[in-house]
Amino acid sequence: MTPELDGRSMRERMLAGDPYLADDPELVELHLRAMDLTEAFNATSARDPQRRHRLLTHLLGAIGADTEIRPPLRVDYGSHIRIGARSFVNFGLVALDVAPITIGDDVQIGTNVQLLTPTHPVDPESRRAKWEAAKPITVGDNVWLGSGTIVLAGVTIGNNTVVGAGAVVTRDLPANVVAVGNPASVARTTAPDAT
Incomplete structure (x- = not known):
């Protein structure tokens, strides 16, 4: 069933997590x-870290002090991504920020990690009409996402959690755990951070 228009712009609908059309001219221009x-x-x-940082401050919603992101980086809008201080993002991050992506302080993100906020309707008529929606992703402080991790829409990962390489995170993970697999599940708990 195709969603009904309600007077809001497609951008307003997108940011509210409601169905929207991505080919809207305003969204295309932002993309x-x-x-x-x-x-x-x-x-x-x-050799030009100042230029890199300057470009990231224009692209992202926020970037904390002493945070490093290594190219290549791929985003939908960039402006819906907030990343805290002292975080490190290795090569090949794909962060599809149709909904907000919030990354905490002291986060380590391995190579080729994907943070995927978009969702598409199961209903074939709505999908054919190009409707989509999104749910936010939140990554807590001091999290380590191993290389190749995929985090799906609507997921929150708690502070101090480690996600093993290649894991597919389909639902929330609590703080202070190690999670592995597809779908990711808790393998063990860790000691809470003393800081």
Whole structure:
């Protein structure tokens, strides 16, 4: 069943987590802006960290002090991503930020991690009409996402949690655990961070 229009812009619908059409001209323009900034960022030299940081401050909603992101980086809009201080993002992050993506302080993100907020309808008529929606992703402080981790829409990962390489996180993970597998499940608990 195709969603009904209600007077809100597609961007307003998208940010509310309601069904929207991504080919809306305003959203297309915001996406093209993000593509231009990510292309510039991905082309920077490692010898020019100031330029990299400057481009990220224009692209992202927020980036904390002493946070490093290594190119290549891929985003939908960029402006819905907030990342805390002292975090490290290795090569190849795909962060589809149709809904907010919030990454805490002191987070370690391995290579080729995917943070995927978009969802698509199961109903074939709505899907054919190109409706989609999204749910936010939250990654707590001092989390480590191993290489190849995929985090799906609507997931929250608690502080100090470690997600093993290649895991697919389909539902919330509590703080202070190690989670592995597809779908990711808790393998063991860890001691809470003393800080």
